[in-house]
Amino acid sequence: MKGVLLVNLGSPDSPEPKDVKKYLGEFLMDERVIDVPLWARTLLVKGIILNTRPKASAAAYKKIWWKEGSPLIVLSERLQDKIQDQVDLPVSLAMRYGSMTIKKGLQELVDKGVDEVFLIPLYPQFAMATTETILVLAEEIRKAHFPNISIQDLKSFYNNTNYINVLSNSIEKYLESKDYEHLLFSYHGVPERHIRKRDITKSHCKIDGSCCVTASPAHEFCYRHQCLEVTRLVAEKLNLKEGSFSTSFQSRLGFDPWLQPYTDRTIERLGKQGIKKMAIVTPAFVSDCLETLEEIAMEGEEIFHEMGGKDFTTVPCLNDDKEFVDLLSSWITDWAKTETVTA
Ligand SMILES: C=CC1=C(C)c2cc3[nH]c(cc4nc(cc5[nH]c(cc1n2)c(C)c5CCC(=O)O)C(CCC(=O)O)=C4C)c(C)c3C=C
Ligand SMILES: [Fe+2]
Numbered sequence: 001m002k003g004v005l006l007v008n009l010g011s012p013d014s015p016e017p018k019d020v021k022k023y024l025g026e027f028l029m030d031e032r033v034i035d036v037p038l039w040a041r042t043l044l045v046k047g048i049i050l051n052t053r054p055k056a057s058a059a060a061y062k063k064i065w066w067k068e069g070s071p072l073i074v075l076s077e078r079l080q081d082k083i084q085d086q087v088d089l090p091v092s093l094a095m096r097y098g099s100m101t102i103k104k105g106l107q108e109l110v111d112k113g114v115d116e117v118f119l120i121p122l123y124p125q126f127a128m129a130t131t132e133t134i135l136v137l138a139e140e141i142r143k144a145h146f147p148n149i150s151i152q153d154l155k156s157f158y159n160n161t162n163y164i165n166v167l168s169n170s171i172e173k174y175l176e177s178k179d180y181e182h183l184l185f186s187y188h189g190v191p192e193r194h195i196r197k198r199d200i201t202k203s204h205c206k207i208d209g210s211c212c213v214t215a216s217p218a219h220e221f222c223y224r225h226q227c228l229e230v231t232r233l234v235a236e237k238l239n240l241k242e243g244s245f246s247t248s249f250q251s252r253l254g255f256d257p258w259l260q261p262y263t264d265r266t267i268e269r270l271g272k273q274g275i276k277k278m279a280i281v282t283p284a285f286v287s288d289c290l291e292t293l294e295e296i297a298m299e300g301e302e303i304f305h306e307m308g309g310k311d312f313t314t315v316p317c318l319n320d321d322k323e324f325v326d327l328l329s330s331w332i333t334d335w336a337k338t339e340t341v342t343a
């Protein structure tokens with residue numbers, strides 16, 4: 001029997017510093033998130049970050065936490081429920097980090113008789129810190145605990161025409177009644193090193209003005225290319241004028257070079273340039289979360305106002321948008337029609 005496992009990033013159990021510390025410990029000790037040798041990662045995470053960051057992160061989580069729990073979890077659950085209403089096979093939800101583990105998600109499906117799983121990482125673009133870490137862990141868990149099931153995964157869908165249409169429609173609908181001079185596409189950042197490491201050609205990614213727009217097999221795993229493509233395709237679909245939109249990368253951590261331009265500096269620059277009304281969209285996130293609700297909608301707005309900006313509009317993520325639910329459900333239904341694969 002076939003079933004679906006949706007997987008998102010995860011959140012702490014509560015916005016209290018002890019839960020945030022536990023969650024960040026698991027997240028940042030992942031070798032695909034902080035990709036340095038174990039001794040250096042341990043020193044950095046356990047020796048420095050976990051002694052300083054949880055208090056500040058917990059304060060940020062408290063600002064965005066809902067009565068029902070973490071926005072990211074609640075919104076992912078709403079998405080799961082709406083997809084479940086549309087498809088005939090069991091749909092479970094898991095998180096890469098935290099209590100809603102991939103093992104529990106697979107167990108839930110197996111308990112319902114599932115032996116063929118369609119794994120859907122809830123990220124439009126591939127990154128080793130997101131999609132790859134989910135796929136690797138799911139395979140480890142499968143081998144160790146569920147050797148008789150098979151897992152197939154949904155490939156990154158950043159340039160799928162239907163996805164681009166759904167994203168563009170949601171942006172257009174939200175901004176319909178709003179006036180804005182500039183639309184910023186802000187994606188979660190990653191260290192530049194992550195991009196070079198996943199360059200399968202070992203020579204394409206220069207992280208410059210041309211590599212990501214020059215066709216290459218490297219693009220299948222190039223997060224930067226995939227983000228720039230989403231911006232390009234949405235801008236084309238929405239007929240945005242050259243100069244009225246741009247791309248930036250947010251949430252950098254540590255001192256290594258991350259993908260640029262940085263979102264906070266871009267917002268600052270737009271304000272300084274005299275832009276009074278800006279809108280911002282965050283297509284690396286399927287569900288609204290700390291990074292969109294706090295870092296963008298609160299901190300980003302504050303920076304813009306400090307620089308003289310007036311109207312700052314944050315477009316919600318796709319969350320449980322009807323067209324997005326329909327699209328994921330159609331991919332699931334198509335997959336369910338494919339031939340059975342043996343483990
Ligand atoms: C080295 C650190 C990090 C990398 C690389 C990274 C990549 C990455 N993350 C997301 C999506 C999310 N990240 C979120 C929070 C978050 N991310 C990092 C660090 C890295 N992320 C930290 C330390 C945190 C925690 C919050 C904080 O202390 O600032 C979230 C929000 C989770 C929530 O509970 O709401 C998401 C979602 C992507 C897509 C990505 C690479 C492409
Ligand atoms: Fe992150």
Ligand SMILES: [Fe+2]
Nearest residue numbers: 205207211212
């Ligand atoms: Fe590139």
